[in-house]
Amino acid sequence: MLCAVYKTLRKEGMYLYLPKKDNFNDVPESLMKSFGKPQFVMLVAVEKHAKVAGVHADTLKKALAEEGYYLQMPAQLENWLGEHRESLGLPRKVEE
Numbered sequence: 001m002l003c004a005v006y007k008t009l010r011k012e013g014m015y016l017y018l019p020k021k022d023n024f025n026d027v028p029e030s031l032m033k034s035f036g037k038p039q040f041v042m043l044v045a046v047e048k049h050a051k052v053a054g055v056h057a058d059t060l061k062k063a064l065a066e067e068g069y070y071l072q073m074p075a076q077l078e079n080w081l082g083e084h085r086e087s088l089g090l091p092r093k094v095e096e
Helices: 029-035 056-068 079-089
Strands: 001-005 014-017 039-045 070-072
Touching: 014 056, 056 070
Parallel strands: none
Antiparallel strands: 001 014, 001 039, 014 070
């Protein structure tokens, strides 16, 4: 199974996966509005990989078959400094 991968210029690390290139029919209109103009990145052979950009291939295949798309959100960045400050009994953020 090939899938098309698109990125958005609005949010770093957000990707949209589709089972057919340039076929956005199954993607909700509200998602397309917030995603903006999709920028084609590549075609990926899903079955050749256990994971595709950190997404389990089975999860991706299931979403593509059932929903007609898969939206990958950016990974949450860890706030090590905030966690360390909290462990010291300080506020997570330094007040200015």
